Amino acid sequence: MAVPADVELYGIHAVEVANLFLGRDIVAVRGMSAPGRQVVLLEYRDGRSAVLEHVTFLRYPVYVVVIYSNTWYHQISLEPPNTLLALARQIVDFFRGGPIPVTPNEAIDLIHITETAKETLRSNIATRFGDAW
Numbered sequence: 001m002a003v004p005a006d007v008e009l010y011g012i013h014a015v016e017v018a019n020l021f022l023g024r025d026i027v028a029v030r031g032m033s034a035p036g037r038q039v040v041l042l043e044y045r046d047g048r049s050a051v052l053e054h055v056t057f058l059r060y061p062v063y064v065v066v067i068y069s070n071t072w073y074h075q076i077s078l079e080p081p082n083t084l085l086a087l088a089r090q091i092v093d094f095f096r097g098g099p100i101p102v103t104p105n106e107a108i109d110l111i112h113i114t115e116t117a118k119e120t121l122r123s124n125i126a127t128r129f130g131d132a133w
Contacts, residue, residue, distance in 0.1 A: 001050065001065045004058035007031075007038050007121060011054065012114045016102075017063060017078070018042055018050040024109050028128045031120035040117040052117075 003014040028043040038054040063078040090101045102110070116127050 001052050001063060002058065003052055003054045003063055005056060006054050007040060007052075007114065007117050011040070011052070011117055012110050014040075014052040014054070014063065015042070015110050015113045015117070017065060018052065019106070019110070021065070021067060022048055022050055024106070026113060029113065029116045029120055030127075031117055032124065033121050038121055040121070042113070 001014055001017060003010050007014075022042075022044055025045045026042050027045050028041075030041040030043070032039050036056045040052040040054070042050040042052070044050075065076045065078065067074050067076075090098075093099070094101060120127050
């Protein structure tokens with residue numbers, strides 16, 4: 001998934017999209033960086049993985065998701081204004097008594113994964129999660 005800016009700014013949104021497609025059963029997070037890029041690898045218990053590539057020269061919130069299987073792939077671009085309009089609708093629905101867009105447990109997971117990604121980028125050391133994750 002290509003993501004604008006860096007993990008510090010948009011990382012949590014990239015993790016949220018990865019969780020949408022792959023779930024939250026992450027067992028390891030790895031990170032590496034180069035000028036203008038940060039790459040975060042999320043490894044899942046069942047062997048699947050997500051690659052989040054933060055590119056500083058991409059325009060404001062544009063997310064490009066590419067999903068691969070053994071026999072096909074599909075690319076999705078999540079671009080404003082449609083994504084921002086959908087977010088605004090969810091917020092308004094929530095304030096009117098609608099469902100919570102992200103549960104507290106999911107929000108904590110998103111923050112934990114994003115903070116771990118930032119730490120692996122700083123330290124260049126992969127972080128494994130225990131069974132409690």
